[in-house]
Amino acid sequence: MKKVVGYAFAILGFVLIAVGMNLINYDVSFLGDSPKYYLTIAGVVSVIVSVFVLKNSTGSVSEKSGVVTSVNAELPIFEGDNIVGYRRSGDTSKSKKRKK
Numbered sequence: 001m002k003k004v005v006g007y008a009f010a011i012l013g014f015v016l017i018a019v020g021m022n023l024i025n026y027d028v029s030f031l032g033d034s035p036k037y038y039l040t041i042a043g044v045v046s047v048i049v050s051v052f053v054l055k056n057s058t059g060s061v062s063e064k065s066g067v068v069t070s071v072n073a074e075l076p077i078f079e080g081d082n083i084v085g086y087r088r089s090g091d092t093s094k095s096k097k098r099k100k
Contacts, residue, residue: 002053002054002056003053003054003057005053006050006051007050007054009047009049009053010047010050010051010054012043012046013043013044013045013046013047013049013050014043014047016039016040016043016046017039017047018043019036019039019043020037020040020041020042021036022036073088074086074087074088074089075088075089
C-alpha cells in the first residue's frame with residue numbers, strides 16, 4: 001500500500017513540475033497572481049517525498065496475503081516433511097563439504 005502512495009506522489013510531482021514550467025498548458029486560476037514556480041517547487045517536494053516513501057516501503061510483508069517481499073527473508077530447510085532449519089533468501093553461499 002505504501003508503494004501506491006509513493007507512486008501517486010511521484011506522478012503528482014511530475015505533473016506539478018510540468019505545469020509549473022509551462023510544459024503542460026493548464027490554467028491554474030485558484031493560485032491567482034502567484035508565480036508558477038510555486039508549482040515547480042511543490043512538484044519537486046512531492047517527488048522527494050515519493051522517493052522516501054518508496055525507499056522505506058520495500059521489504060515489507062503484505063498483511064492480507066502473508067507474502068514476504070524482503071530479500072533477506074528466512075526460508076525453511078526441509079528434510080522430508082520436517083523443517084530442520086532456516087536460511088536467508090539472499091544467502092547465495094553454498095555449504096562446503098570437507099574432504100576426508
